[in-house]
Amino acid sequence: MNIDVLLGLQWGDEGKGKIVDVLTPNYSVIARFQGGPNAGHSLQFEEQKFVLHSIPSGIFHNGVANLIGNGVVIDPTIFAEESIALSQFGVPITERLAIAKKAHLILPTHRIIDAATEASKGKEKIGSTLKGIGPAYMDKAGRNGLRVGDILSPDFFEKYTKLKNKHIEFLKQFDYTYHIEEYEPLWFQGVDYMRQFPVIDGEFVINNYLNLSQKVLAEGAQGSLLDIDFGSYPFVTSSTTVCAGACTGLGVAPSRIGKVFGIFKAYCTRVGSGPFPTELHDVTGEELRKMGNEFGATTGRPRRTGWLDLVALKYSIMINGVSELIMMKADVLDGFDQIKVAVAYKREGCELSQYPYQIDNIEPVYQDFPGWRCNLSALTKEEDLPKAFVNYIRFIENETGIPITIISLGPDRKQTILRNQ
Numbered sequence: 001m002n003i004d005v006l007l008g009l010q011w012g013d014e015g016k017g018k019i020v021d022v023l024t025p026n027y028s029v030i031a032r033f034q035g036g037p038n039a040g041h042s043l044q045f046e047e048q049k050f051v052l053h054s055i056p057s058g059i060f061h062n063g064v065a066n067l068i069g070n071g072v073v074i075d076p077t078i079f080a081e082e083s084i085a086l087s088q089f090g091v092p093i094t095e096r097l098a099i100a101k102k103a104h105l106i107l108p109t110h111r112i113i114d115a116a117t118e119a120s121k122g123k124e125k126i127g128s129t130l131k132g133i134g135p136a137y138m139d140k141a142g143r144n145g146l147r148v149g150d151i152l153s154p155d156f157f158e159k160y161t162k163l164k165n166k167h168i169e170f171l172k173q174f175d176y177t178y179h180i181e182e183y184e185p186l187w188f189q190g191v192d193y194m195r196q197f198p199v200i201d202g203e204f205v206i207n208n209y210l211n212l213s214q215k216v217l218a219e220g221a222q223g224s225l226l227d228i229d230f231g232s233y234p235f236v237t238s239s240t241t242v243c244a245g246a247c248t249g250l251g252v253a254p255s256r257i258g259k260v261f262g263i264f265k266a267y268c269t270r271v272g273s274g275p276f277p278t279e280l281h282d283v284t285g286e287e288l289r290k291m292g293n294e295f296g297a298t299t300g301r302p303r304r305t306g307w308l309d310l311v312a313l314k315y316s317i318m319i320n321g322v323s324e325l326i327m328m329k330a331d332v333l334d335g336f337d338q339i340k341v342a343v344a345y346k347r348e349g350c351e352l353s354q355y356p357y358q359i360d361n362i363e364p365v366y367q368d369f370p371g372w373r374c375n376l377s378a379l380t381k382e383e384d385l386p387k388a389f390v391n392y393i394r395f396i397e398n399e400t401g402i403p404i405t406i407i408s409l410g411p412d413r414k415q416t417i418l419r420n421q
Contacts, residue, residue, distance in 0.1 A: 001213045002258030005246045007220030009316035011270040014263040015328035017041025020057035028214040029065045030058030033249030034239040035221030036073040038129040044411040054079050070102035071249020073136040076190025100202025101149030108183035109167035110135040116176035137238035203251025218246040224316040235274025243320040262322035266330040269303040275360040278306035278342045292332040307340040315355035326406040331376040340366040377410040
């Protein structure tokens with residue numbers, strides 16, 4: 001049995017949480033493979049809304065195992081808060097969730113380093129969520145990190161203290177005031193809370209599931225254009241957000257990758273700093289933000305908005321090997337008379353059809369489409385979709401060569417149309 005992968009094709013916030021929740025009944029296991037609590041996967045059903053930061057989006061389904069893989073970094077404080085909230089809602093969290101021993105821990109000092117370094121950059125800020133993600137991955141790459149398996153060790157506190165003191169020395173170079181005692185009590189409570197969960201050898205467990213012909217869905221966080229290698233560097237996240245990250249973040253061979261579901265919004269958004277070729281700085285951009293409720297699920301920051309970028313979308317499809325596309329939030333475009341799609345770039349008078357090394361100082365080349373002026377969120381059948389919207393879908397499919405098999409027309413799991421099934 002192969003493992004299917006679901007990931008975002010833009011700058012994150014595509015709606016991965018909802019679609020994982022929709023697809024979960026088809027799977028036995030849902031596994032997060034990278035990222036940390038900077039993720040904000042939103043799910044809505046039965047008039048309830050949930051935002052998951054570290055926990056896989058299959059957690060609400062009975063009989064489905066959920067795994068946090070080794071490629072994830074975990075803040076025990078945030079993890080405990082999130083888990084306790086789910087428990088209070090009636091989710092048997094400890095029965096449904098396991099954590100890979102090789103996943104790394106985010107320390108209080110990682111969060112402090114994140115804030116100090118970001119503050120020191122002034123106008124050149126990356127736009128970090130200040131959750132300590134980058135510093136935790138730096139320690140992982142630098143072979144200094146603490147891992148989840150270490151919380152079971154009798155000398156865990158000594159290991160923690162050694163790394164904390166190293167961080168304190170590092171922080172002396174910054175003019176930054178902090179009080180670590182504000183963070184540590186809750187952090188250690190979170191560590192104690194984590195000890196009640198199965199802490200497992202994730203790579204063996206996930207491969208055993210596959211060998212037993214159990215269907216596994218790997219859930220990505222952030223988006224492909226934020227990948228540490230292939231994103232809009234340096235305005236990227238600190239992990240591998242593309243499909244290859246499922247292999248290293250879970251311990252599965254590339255030959256075991258099955259379907260790759262690529263999720264994209266019918267328009268584009270971005271949070272934080274960095275280039276954004278189709279960004280709109282006018283009333284249209286503000287209307288997209290308002291209609292799409294484009295505010296970060298984790299930070300609450302207003303998202304930057306713009307038209308769909310096909311150059312970037314094709315690039316993401318290529319590096320991920322996407323086999324099926326999933327379109328999100330098309331209903332946000334209901335009120336527009338005209339919709340634009342970037343089909344190429346221009347730089348210094350030259351037209352570019354290929355996603356370039358640097359995407360700043362670029363002018364998008366747009367193709368216009370008539371709007372559908374219809375309330376898509378009220379529709380439940382593909383045959384009821386307005387012709388203008390169907391033409392918009394077909395254009396994207398023709399340009400990318402990939403079928404759009406799922407269309408999301410609202411935040412609730414019921415507001416979803418499955419095509420070509």
